[in-house]
Amino acid sequence: MLQAALSRASYNNQVKVTEILASRPEISSLAIEVREIKRRSIMKLEELIDRAISSLKAAKANPYYASSVEDARSIIGRIVGSNKLVILSKSMAAAELDLRSYLESQGNEVWETDLGEFLIQLEGVKPMHTIAPAVHMTREKALILLKGKLKIDVKEDTIESIANTAREFLRSKIIRADIGITGANALAADTGAIVTVENESNIRLVSSIPPVTIAIVPIDKIVPTLLDAVKVAIIQAAYAGLYPPTYINIVTGPSSTADIEQTRVYGAQGPKELHVILLDNGRLNAKSNPLLGEQLYCIRCGRCSFECPVWVHTANYWGGPVYGGPMGIIWTAITIDPIEAGKLAYLCLQCGRCDESCPVGIRLSYILRYLKTIAISGSMSKL
Ligand code: SF4
Structure with missing residues (x-):
């Protein structure tokens, strides 16, 4: 099985990527450009980290440098506290920190919002692929998990019904969440903009609904400019077989408004606080x-x-x-x-x-x- x-x-991935590359010759050229962006970024990584921290501060985000897993957990633990409802979007950086277990051990209720991550949370295993964490999962297994672990009735034995059931359950959590935690596909050092790419829209919700959000950004994801960051996101999606992606999200600081007297205040309809953890860890x-x-x-x-x-x-x-x-x-x-x-x-x-x-x-x-x-x-x- x-x-x-x-x-x-x-x-299926090989077929999809082959089709994308055959029909979009510009993608292969852009991949070469992205390799060069990444090569130059890693060469001057220390400088980019400093620039990213300055840009994040200018954008009213709160940057932190975490040199180890313990550092990152301790910073996030202080921000989150206990007795909170925390929602996560798919993030290998969060997995690197074993963040869900850590936050649960601090007395928080924590839910993965990506469907695949949600299912493996219920199953209690690690992600089975970096972009498709539940790649090993059959619909029969998903039904057993939803019914057995959450006591939720799934109306029909179809993938659509499973996805819809998970959507209803997770939306009830998302709307009440205290803290949202995302990863990042890239962070632009020039602006502090965090770029993510996705199809489910859960990252969009996790980064915009809760009053406090945290982005965990491994330092290798820092690139010089916002344009570079978007190029990285496009190539990641294309070679994952997901082109065009449904959503590319750009988050630069907490939500804000300058509608009264053109004076900017932070905390409009989206998060009031954005914390950005720059994760080194080796x-x-x-x-x-x-x-x-x-x-x-x-x-x-x-x-x-x-x-x-x-x-x-x-x-x-x-x-x-x-x-x-x-x-x-x-x-x-x-x-x-x-x-x-x-x-x-x-x-x-x-x-x-x-x-x-x-x-x-x-x-x-x-x-x-x-x-x-x-x-x-x-x-x-x-x-
Ligand atoms: S995940 Fe993609 S970019 Fe990373 S090593 Fe594998 S093929 Fe290359």
Whole structure:
């Protein structure tokens, strides 16, 4: 059952991306441009972090630099407090922090609002793909989860009915939420604008309905300009097989109005507060390594997993506690432990399909081979 679902998802993604690239030649050219944007951004990452912090302050957002998982949890924990209703949009950065469990342990009620993330929250497993967290899920399993865990009656045994039932349940939470937490596809250093791309509209709701919102932005997502950030979002969507995306959201600071006497006040119909967590967690360290540093170009399109002949048998069960697949092993090396990641890399067949599929030209198979040598030598000093 699992392998049938994964093979189908992999095949469908390949067909969709092939169609998009064949019908939109400008996408391939833009991908080359995005690789260059990412390469230059990572080269001057420290400078961009400083600029992003200044721009966020100018936009009346509250920026924080979190060097570790513990730092980030502690900052978010102070903002959220306890006894709050918290809604999350799909974010691998939040998964990196195991944020849902952490906030629940602080006495909060926490709900994922992306349908796939919501289903795996009910199932109690990690995301099985970076853009399709419930890629392994059948409609029968989804029905069992909704009926069994939430005691919700689903009218019909159809995917539409499941989606509609989840929508009703989650909307009742979204409308009452105290805190909304999103990730980001990119953060523009020139303006402090946070760009996200999606189809479900849940990110749009999570970032605009609650009075207090938090965006967790891994520092590798910072690019120089708002235009660069939108280009990253477009390429991420296209190589995820979702082009054109239904929504590209741009959030620059909390909501505001200048309707009275042209005097701007913050807190109009949207959030009154926006907190932005710039998450390092091993990324600056990785930048100094020529191979691991290349992974910081990653835009999390997930295409390398769909192309990987190992991933179609394992899903994200292969890759580490948070991420999975070829890119996931390298992110495990960066954010958790290169030696443990190196052991996982031994399942890699070195076929190179991930290298060929990556829109930003990351040489994943070379990095995975390097991680294997780290697992043998027990240190990173041999590069
Ligand atoms: S490594 Fe490349 S293909 Fe894989 S998720 Fe990142 S950008 Fe996409």
